[in-house]
Amino acid sequence: MPSTNSTPVQSIATATSASGPIIAGPALIPEGSSSASTPVVTRERQGSVGGLAKKAKVLKPFNTANIKILLLENVNETAVSALRDQGYQVETFAKALGEEDLIAKIKDVHCIGIRSKTKLTKKVLDAAEKLGVIGCFCIGTNQVDLEHAASKGIAVFNSPFSNSRSVAELVIAEIVLLSRQLGDRNKEMHDGVWSKVSANCYEIRGKTLGIVGYGHIGSQLSVLAESMGMRVLFYDVVPLMPLGTSKQVNTLSDLLTEADFVTLHVPETEDTKNMIGENELNQMKQGSFLINASRGTIVQIPALAKALRSGHLGGAAVDVFPKEPAANGKFFESELVGCPNTLLTPHIGGSTEEAQSMIGVEVSQALIKFINSGTSIGAVNFPEVDLRAIRDDQENSIRLCYTHANVPGVLLRITNILAEHNVDKQFSDSKGKIAYLMADISDVTPEQIQDIYRRVSETPTNIVTRVLY
Ligand SMILES: NC(=O)C1=CN([C@@H]2O[C@H](COP(=O)(O)OP(=O)(O)OC[C@H]3O[C@@H](n4cnc5c(N)ncnc54)[C@H](O)[C@@H]3O)[C@@H](O)[C@H]2O)C=CC1
Numbered sequence: 001m002p003s004t005n006s007t008p009v010q011s012i013a014t015a016t017s018a019s020g021p022i023i024a025g026p027a028l029i030p031e032g033s034s035s036a037s038t039p040v041v042t043r044e045r046q047g048s049v050g051g052l053a054k055k056a057k058v059l060k061p062f063n064t065a066n067i068k069i070l071l072l073e074n075v076n077e078t079a080v081s082a083l084r085d086q087g088y089q090v091e092t093f094a095k096a097l098g099e100e101d102l103i104a105k106i107k108d109v110h111c112i113g114i115r116s117k118t119k120l121t122k123k124v125l126d127a128a129e130k131l132g133v134i135g136c137f138c139i140g141t142n143q144v145d146l147e148h149a150a151s152k153g154i155a156v157f158n159s160p161f162s163n164s165r166s167v168a169e170l171v172i173a174e175i176v177l178l179s180r181q182l183g184d185r186n187k188e189m190h191d192g193v194w195s196k197v198s199a200n201c202y203e204i205r206g207k208t209l210g211i212v213g214y215g216h217i218g219s220q221l222s223v224l225a226e227s228m229g230m231r232v233l234f235y236d237v238v239p240l241m242p243l244g245t246s247k248q249v250n251t252l253s254d255l256l257t258e259a260d261f262v263t264l265h266v267p268e269t270e271d272t273k274n275m276i277g278e279n280e281l282n283q284m285k286q287g288s289f290l291i292n293a294s295r296g297t298i299v300q301i302p303a304l305a306k307a308l309r310s311g312h313l314g315g316a317a318v319d320v321f322p323k324e325p326a327a328n329g330k331f332f333e334s335e336l337v338g339c340p341n342t343l344l345t346p347h348i349g350g351s352t353e354e355a356q357s358m359i360g361v362e363v364s365q366a367l368i369k370f371i372n373s374g375t376s377i378g379a380v381n382f383p384e385v386d387l388r389a390i391r392d393d394q395e396n397s398i399r400l401c402y403t404h405a406n407v408p409g410v411l412l413r414i415t416n417i418l419a420e421h422n423v424d425k426q427f428s429d430s431k432g433k434i435a436y437l438m439a440d441i442s443d444v445t446p447e448q449i450q451d452i453y454r455r456v457s458e459t460p461t462n463i464v465t466r467v468l469y
């Protein structure tokens, strides 16, 4: 187990009653503790983490070595080392785990890090007894039951744009490859066949690129495509500022009927599932191309295979599939295998050294901040709350982090509990059915910490209560 480089400055257990202070709710409870009885023993001080100001106190009322983190799907080394540097126990797996293995493994971890393949369903989340936070080391979060996680007080973080450029560059490459039928020529050469042809091979200059979903990836792609002389149209459900000379169209049909290349960059939602089927493919121009590097469920694969085999489409590049093998070396099958001018890649749109390294840093920092200081800025399913740091010289200050049901009357109840104390600062926000309150309270004794924790966690609206100091 990695050791922390911190220096314990005070054993809180020695300063409190026999049962010790209660420092955390059901989530993020250190190994061997129960929220009701066992104290967490050390109070530690470390160097600045997570961008906290220099003189900020590092909050972590637990022995960091007790925090268990499970990282799946080959999460980048930058994350592994950042989390180990905190002193956390980090277990890593190169692949995604199936439901049964996942349920066994997730039971006693405080934090899990995944990429796009691991399915954190309601059933899996319900098996997690101590989970407080999830890191998606990717953009997509459709693999997590976000609402159920929130209802259990589990915050979910992702990396909203660190691999966007990598995806956009891959799509630019695919536009050129499809235009020149390079996938087929390359295969022929490897099969020992010389076939020099120019029929139906085109320059991309002057062609129209239709981008569906003009978010981080779509808009980045727009700029790159225009710089190569393409005309860009885009379709999005919200009105967005067109970059360069690109133009937003009103309907998906407007885009499909005009574009030479259609590329999909929408998230997986109930609205986007099966978005491109026979009807939409039929609207595309004869000989045009489809690119999907978003999610496999957006395109109906049988319809696409039919459009390719019939020659209606000139080709396709597909990076994502409705069912993807869980690990490298596993068998891949699809109706698209063997279709003409069809590039198939194993979900590598965001898989570059640069992207993975940046994602590792970004998501691990978000996890560290949430675990150590309660900050939920950047969470995708959770109210975003942060407070100015407690200063290093504020010896007897604590931070209350209270995740609760978003119903009337809660703040009054909390105010009553904190009425006799000095609340330095407080902030609360809500998202859907849950709300999150952070309050820094000064000049509290260990007995008062226990009392605050007990009374807050016993409120009927409590989901998770943590007290950090
Ligand atoms: N192949 C790969 O390795 C990767 C795949 N992705 C996928 O790409 C997706 C897009 O990524 P970003 O551009 O970062 O997302 P984003 O959230 O920045 O942009 C998505 C855009 O799609 C629009 N949109 C949503 N529903 C729509 C609909 N029904 N019709 C039209 N537009 C709609 C949104 O308004 C938004 O502008 C991710 O959700 C992820 O699933 C992301 C990274 C890597």
Ligand SMILES: O=C(O)C(=O)COP(=O)(O)O
Pocket: 115, 116, 117, 137, 138, 139, 140, 141, 163, 347, 348, 350, 351
């Ligand atoms: O960022 C995303 O949403 C992706 O699809 C990339 O997924 P990955 O990290 O390669 O499993």
